[in-house]
Amino acid sequence: MDERVATELIERARAETAxxxxxxxxxxxxxxxxxxxxSGDDEHDPEGVTIAFERAQVQALLRQAQDDLTALARAAERVLAGVYEVCERCGGPIAEGRLTALPATRICITCANRL
Ligand SMILES: [Zn+2]
Incomplete structure (x- = not known):
């Protein structure tokens, strides 16, 4: 994969995740x-329980999005280092289709299936 193509791929995913x-x-x-x-009384106010649950869910999704942004920043560094398409586990190539679908991935499909 061309460095420019890889960078564009990562940038697009970053913008979307941001x-x-x-x-x-x-x-x-x-x-x-x-x-x-x-009332702020989560235990006795049914609405409070719902709100606490919703807040926890949104918080978890937000954390996931932030982790994705970190992973994408690392992917951009891997492009610059010339190792974007190299699997971190086995050193083999990561297929272009896999990188297109998962721009932040660091391992090939074979290693991913072994996990
Ligand atoms: Zn691998």
Whole structure:
């Protein structure tokens, strides 16, 4: 894969993930703001339980998006180092189709299936 193509692939995924992270952060802030209108007694207020659950879910998705951004930043470094298409586990090539589908991947399909 061409370095320029790889960089574009990663940049596109980064922009998309950054947008997702921003939307999730906004959603979390809205949930936090909304919860200020409830009693704050999670244990006895059924609505409080729902809000706490929603907040935990959004928080988990946000953390995942942030992890993805870190992984994509690392992928960009791998492109610059010339090892983007090299599997970190076996040293074999990572198929172009796999990198297109998963721009942040660091292992080939064979190693992924072994995990
Ligand atoms: Zn491998």
């Amino acid at each position: 947008r997702l992270a921003a939307a999730l952060a906004r959603q979390r802030d809205e949930i936090v703001a909304a919860s200020e209108f409830t």
